[in-house]
Amino acid sequence: MPSNYDDVEPTTEAPSPEATSTETEEPEVRFADLGIDARVLAALSDVGYEKPSPIQAATIPALLEGRDVVGLAQTGTGKTAAFAVPALSRMADLPPSKATQILVLAPTRELALQVAEAFSSYAAHLENFTVLPVYGGSAYGPQLNGLRRGAQVVVGTPGRVIDHINKGSLDLSELQYLVLDEADEMLRMGFAEDVEQILSGTPDDKQVALFSATMPSQIRRISKKYLNDPAEITVKSKTTTGANTRQRYLQVMGPHKLDALTRILEVEEYGGVLTFVRTKVATEDLADKLRSRGHRAAAINGDIPQQQRERTIEALRDGKIDILVATDVAARGLDVERISLVVNYDIPHDTESYVHRIGRTGRAGRTGDAILFMTPREKYLLRAIEKATRQPVEQMHLPSADKVNELRQGKFAERITETLSSEDVAQFRDLISNYEDEHDVPAAEIAAALAFMAQGGEPLFVKELPKVPEHQKKDRSKDGFGSRGPTRTLTEGNATYRIAVGRRQRVMPGSIVGAIANEGGLTSGQIGGIDIRSDHTL
Structure with missing residues (x-):
């Protein structure tokens, strides 16, 4: 089985005077050696995790012992499992309850959704266990209904969590476990007062885990005020990306991603293309849309049977398809020499996933390209990737509408020339001639109508996309x-x-x-x- 974030290296930064420091070393242990609940361990096995990263090997035992923890780690070091696995293991031993026992605060809705998805995966074998993400910009109704039904794990942004507390829809009186994820980012976004208000309104005997990439004085003060003799665990990533892979990013809003991708595929020449999305449903959806635009595309995800997965990959290898749309799990271990471009259609929420994704190209001395789609709101994830990989990701600009239209016009003319030279069009020539005589319509008008029919109602030329x-x-x-x-x-x-x-x-x-x-x-x-x-x- 593959390891989970196994290329992370510990650092030996000086600990704070109020925290007990734990210097991590490359672990020789497996998850099975850490005392994790068997049901949670089975879920980890399901997703292919066997060997813990340094922060997981150091953090999980400390949290299972009931200690508070301060984790200094960049995005992408495997910290979600580091706090989720012990939390679920401890909750698994408690009597069944609908009360909220675990609360995770995250700075953005994207991270909240990512963490909630991870919790759901690790809790797959726990009965009657509900994970609920709550965040701003989304309707209150479904969140209120979820809280009324009972959610043992709530993952949310500070502002929306405070709203639910004030409405009385979120009761934290039985909270056992509180996590502050990317605490420095939350403070940078102006959530300091909200975070402290939430902390001060929770039970004193709860367990707290605080994770941050940096340790500014404000977080140090929160740690000293709200955490009890925390173990401080510090790791840094030594993640590197292939020198043969050109890395670029494109700022594009969500509704325009499909148009952006198709334009790039039209303008730049590639062999096989591997496109990553976050969810299983998105793989099928994007593959369908690409096929409708004339591309030879297929999807692979965790729900596709192994035999079909192998046939699909073989089709990519043989050139029968050109674009493979995949999730991270489905693409694990994939090595196809034809792949010369990796597209991060959905930006990954950890740097390790990014490195593993783009590692599917530029292999064995070959050159490759990697393109990352991101919105301005996801800029912090790009910064984390550049910091962790110690490599800049250059900005690219979308091919202009004029350039795309010029290419389309040229290809359209080429198709006409190729058809005239390779096919017998005499029968159709007679039909056009008869129609021209009967309806007194110029041949150019008839050709234009036939071209429109061949396009299936889709416009031949594109317009400029709105700028970000x-x-x-x-x-x-x-x-x-x-x-x-x-x-x-x-x-x-x-x-x-x-x-x-x-x-x-x-x-x-x-x-x-x-x-x-x-x-x-x-x-x-x-x-x-x-x-x-x-x-x-x-």
Whole structure:
């Protein structure tokens, strides 16, 4: 079986004075040696995990013993399993309950969904165990219904968790286990007050695990205030990517990903293409859409039988298909020499997955390309990838509509020339001639109608896609409200808004940033300057 994030190397950074330091070494143990509940261990085996990463080998025993933990680790070192596996193992021994026993706070909805999915995988063999993600920008109804039915694990963003606490829909009185995931990112996004409010309202005897890539003074203070004699575990990744693989990223909004991918495939020449998405359903959906656009594509995922998977991979190897759409698990161990391009259609939430994905190309001395699709909200994941791999990922720009249309026009003409030279069109020539005489329609008009029919109603030429909004630049210009103005200029489509709270309500900039980012689906970088007045804020 493959190891789980087994290329992570420990560091020996100096621990804080208030934490007990545990220096990790490359573990020789397996998950089966760590005292994990048998049902959770079976779930780990199902997803192919056998050998723990350094942070897992050091963290899991400490958490199983009931200790609080501070984990200093970059995204991609396997920290989700490091806190999820011991949490589920401890909960498995408790009497059945519908109460929320595990709460995980994450900075973004994407990470919350990722963590919730991981918990669900590891809890697959636990009976009557529910995992519920809660986050802003999504309807309250399904979340409220889920909480009413009972969810032993709640994974959420701080703002939405506070909302549910205030509504009375989330009761943390029986909480056993609290995780702060990517704590530094939560603070950077302005969630510090929300995090402390949640921490202060939970039972004193809960177990706490705090994970952060860095340890600024504010997190150090939270650790000292809310954690009890924590073990501090530090690891760093030595992840590297192939020198033969060119890495690029493209900023593209979700609704335009399919158009972006098809344009890239039209303009740039590749052999086999491996495209990664996050879910099983997405593999089938994207493969269907690519086929409808004339590409030879197929999907592989965990639900596809092994024989069919092998036939599909063989078809890619033989050139019968050109594009394989896969999930991470389904592509594990895949090695096809034809693959010259890997597309991260959905950005991975950990750097190890990214490295494993693009490792499917540029192998054995061959050159390869890797393209990463991302939105501005996912910029922090790109930063984590570059930091962990110690390699820059260059920005690429989408091929222009003019370039795509020029190529399409050329290919259209080539198809006509090829058909005229290789096929007997006499029968059709007579039909066109008869139609021309009977209906008094020029041959050029008839050819245009036939070309339209051949396109199946799809336009031959494309239009430019909307541009991704650029981050706002700092500027202290005046605005329409006569205030000092936002610290960044207003880009097209943005505006200044008035919020009816101010200094009298003791509102802080971080709270406003956190609320807007959480509920509005924005990043902190997309929010301009905040001018707090006595009774309102601009």
